[in-house]
Amino acid sequence: MDTPPPRRIAFIGGGNMASALIGGLLRAGRDPAVITVVEPSEAQRDKLAQAFCIQAQPDADARLADAATVVWAVKPQLFAEAAAPCVPFVGAALQVSVMAGVRCAAVARASGSARVVRAMPNMPALIGQGIAGLFATAEVEDAARTEVDALFAPTGASLWLPCEADLDAVTALSGSGPAYVYYFLEAMMQAAVEMGLTEAQGRLLAQHTFAGATALAQQSPLPPHELRAQVTSRGGTTFAAISSLDDSGVKAAFVKALHAARQRAAELGRA
Numbered sequence: 001m002d003t004p005p006p007r008r009i010a011f012i013g014g015g016n017m018a019s020a021l022i023g024g025l026l027r028a029g030r031d032p033a034v035i036t037v038v039e040p041s042e043a044q045r046d047k048l049a050q051a052f053c054i055q056a057q058p059d060a061d062a063r064l065a066d067a068a069t070v071v072w073a074v075k076p077q078l079f080a081e082a083a084a085p086c087v088p089f090v091g092a093a094l095q096v097s098v099m100a101g102v103r104c105a106a107v108a109r110a111s112g113s114a115r116v117v118r119a120m121p122n123m124p125a126l127i128g129q130g131i132a133g134l135f136a137t138a139e140v141e142d143a144a145r146t147e148v149d150a151l152f153a154p155t156g157a158s159l160w161l162p163c164e165a166d167l168d169a170v171t172a173l174s175g176s177g178p179a180y181v182y183y184f185l186e187a188m189m190q191a192a193v194e195m196g197l198t199e200a201q202g203r204l205l206a207q208h209t210f211a212g213a214t215a216l217a218q219q220s221p222l223p224p225h226e227l228r229a230q231v232t233s234r235g236g237t238t239f240a241a242i243s244s245l246d247d248s249g250v251k252a253a254f255v256k257a258l259h260a261a262r263q264r265a266a267e268l269g270r271a
């Protein structure tokens, strides 16, 4: 029996997120020859060639029609412009979009394919430690979901969601989430300097504290509030800090901030 030809995958846009996915596929053993990239920037095409030995093409053409999967990885505001020249070639493929805020219906309309998976990855995908929320339209078959799992697995963890609207919450939690962590790191570093440490010392202490505390939470069966209780003895230093945070309403303000992010994600999806 003849072996079927390898499934080809095309990326529209060859920037940061596409590079994270392509790098992951290659590390997982995918043949670079099955990957097509449409990328108008010559500098970016050179980067792809150097990093991955992939010859990206500046424009869409009939070679795209061989792709079983098309990954949309352009900025959301450039989607319509990027899609127009691809439309004649991509209608039979599974469409995977990593574009923030672009609804499945919009991808289906622009591509001519109802088989759409929408993903919300996050920035640590660039180092294989991201988490992606995934949603598939009803037309996406199980084999295609498996293909999508293989696409995102090298970039970190992933989570399938039953409703597309859940992706707005994912955007608020993990999509925007790295910025919240950096915000807290900034605050810890500012306090470090105010208390006489150097910025570098503050950064080292703050980063290791985040990494270590998160790793411990991942390994522990205890919920975060119990882990916190373990380092908070009444009248002690941590107690003083948490009491100060509570007096300033920091937790409530943080929860409100995530609601604002989800609201904005929903608005952008409607735009």
Ligand SMILES: NC(=O)c1ccc[n+]([C@@H]2O[C@H](COP(=O)([O-])OP(=O)(O)OC[C@H]3O[C@@H](n4cnc5c(N)ncnc54)[C@H](OP(=O)(O)O)[C@@H]3O)[C@@H](O)[C@H]2O)c1
Binding pocket: 012, 013, 014, 015, 016, 017, 018, 038, 039, 040, 041, 044, 072, 073, 074, 075, 076, 078, 081, 082, 083, 098, 099, 100, 120, 121, 122, 123, 124, 175
């Ligand atoms: N990076 C993240 O952490 C992250 C997280 C979640 C979701 N996303 C989503 O991922 C998508 C890509 O983000 P990114 O950070 O990878 O952006 P990026 O680095 O700017 O990559 C987008 C690439 O698309 C290219 N492009 C522009 N117009 C094009 C066209 N007509 N046809 C084909 N390619 C075109 C751009 O080239 P030029 O530079 O010449 O414009 C650029 O190289 C966005 O929709 C974003 O919402 C990213």
